[in-house]
């Protein structure tokens with residue numbers, strides 16, 4: 001059986017990733033293309049339990065290093081539980097976030113650096129490199145404006161803006177370092193136009 005393709009979606013919070021994943025799910029089902037959708041952190045019993053620890057507001061004292069290691073641990077389990085079985089059955093695997101999120105959020109935005117984050121993600125990077133990564137390119141300012149209206153100045157949300165700008169800059173760096181794998185799709189277009197671009201990329205990369 002031919003091994004399936006591994007496709008990941010990346011982008012800043014609020015970039016419109018969920019809408020695209022929903023449209024892709026409808027498309028693949030309508031076309032009878034064998035596939036699974038999964039997400040990080042999560043996708044499986046142990047990985048979902050780690051997700052709860054990571055995203056809980058009760059764990060504010062977690063160190064950046066612990067956070068990065070938990071993302072990496074959840075990733076290894078998720079590869080074993082969900083990704084590998086589906087790929088070996090020849091299915092398309094669509095994953096909402098993957099190692100690039102750890103690079104953008106933990107290495108660049110939190111400042112842990114590429115070396116540390118790549119090292120703890122060595123297993124994933126060596127054995128499960130995505131065939132294609134779609135980066136929905138929308139800056140945090142544009143994402144925020146789209147959500148709340150262009151002229152709103154929410155002080156609390158803006159306080160996190162610097163962090164999200166660093167995430168965005170991290171993604172841009174990854175995309176320019178690996179243009180063959182990471183394809184940027186313009187997140188400012190309408191959802192339907194973006195989806196047209198997503199399909200075109202997946203067809204061009206022989207994933208559909």
Ligand code: TYD
Pocket residue numbers: 012013014018040041071096097098099101102103105106
């Ligand atoms: P989620 O609610 O799934 O958000 P989204 O819909 O934006 O994907 O939360 C995932 C959060 O986890 C998101 O803010 C990005 C963060 N994250 C990391 O910081 N590092 C990682 O390696 C991964 C996979 C996610």
